[in-house]
Amino acid sequence: MLSDGTVTHKAQIQDVDIFEREFQTLHGIEFNFRDSYKYNIAAYLLDKQLELDMVPVSVARRVGSRTSAVTWWVDDVAMTEWDRVEQKLRSPSPRTWAPQMYAVRLFDQLIDNTDRNGGNLLITDDWVIWMIDHTRGFRTRKSLRSPNDLEWIDRSVLEKLRALDETTLTELLSDYLTGAEIEGVAVRAGLIVELFDERVARLGAGSVLYDLPPR
Ligand SMILES: Nc1ncnc2c1ncn2[C@@H]1O[C@H](COP(=O)(O)OP(=O)(O)O)[C@@H](O)[C@H]1O
Numbered sequence: 243m244l245s246d247g248t249v250t251h252k253a254q255i256q257d258v259d260i261f262e263r264e265f266q267t268l269h270g271i272e273f274n275f276r277d278s279y280k281y282n283i284a285a286y287l288l289d290k291q292l293e294l295d296m297v298p299v300s301v302a303r304r305v306g307s308r309t310s311a312v313t314w315w316v317d318d319v320a321m322t323e324w325d326r327v328e329q330k331l332r333s334p335s336p337r338t339w340a341p342q343m344y345a346v347r348l349f350d351q352l353i354d355n356t357d358r359n360g361g362n363l364l365i366t367d368d369w370v371i372w373m374i375d376h377t378r379g380f381r382t383r384k385s386l387r388s389p390n391d392l393e394w395i396d397r398s399v400l401e402k403l404r405a406l407d408e409t410t411l412t413e414l415l416s417d418y419l420t421g422a423e424i425e426g427v428a429v430r431a432g433l434i435v436e437l438f439d440e441r442v443a444r445l446g447a448g449s450v451l452y453d454l455p456p457r
């Protein structure tokens with residue numbers, strides 16, 4: 243529980259910070275595996291930079307003897323994405339649901355998230371989606387893991403991605419990411435922009451770009 247005397251609110255504390263040369267994941271062995279609280283903070287900063295507003299605020303704080311990511315607790319969670327699929331529920335408003343899901347896919351390609359499972363997408367009572375748990379993101383690969391996930395993009399997010407060069411990203415993220423991790427984000431941002439520019443040229447802006455409703 244956090245309080246500044248005026249506002250009192252729950253927070254999640256994540257202090258994981260692991261490096262392994264080889265690590266057995268559900269998808270096979272991953273080399274130079276990292277699982278780090280720092281990525282929760284980097285994900286929040288990047289979400290803010292793109293103005294997605296889909297990752298709860300996450301900051302670095304010392305908790306006991308360890309530096310941790312302290313993340314705003316999302317209230318009014320009705321279900322996870324896992325629950326939604328299992329219970330075969332649907333948002334009453336596809337117009338606001340679909341763009342949020344496309345934003346999730348986009349974000350995961352950008353941060354190269356290896357751990358987007360249904361438990362890491364929280365859905366509130368009003369069908370707003372929150373992305374949490376990015377501790378297994380920010381791999382250094384310089385390609386897109388699932389480019390086919392990218393079909394639509396918010397017009398303003400595309401322009402914000404276009405502005406994400408290595409200098410901007412270093413200023414934003416160097417407290418939490420290594421140079422190689424930042425370079426990975428910059429390269430993937432470039433690839434995403436290229437992919438969407440090509441789609442717009444081929445299919446027309448109307449089939450590729452949308453305007454995200456305000457959250
Ligand atoms: N900021 C948050 N707001 C609300 N619930 C959260 C938040 N962070 C975590 N949780 C809950 O705790 C669970 C575990 O947290 P998570 O960060 O996903 O860690 P891990 O999957 O590594 O155990 C989540 O699936 C979610 O139910």
Ligand SMILES: [Mg+2]
Pocket residue numbers: 361362375
């Ligand atoms: Mg999780």
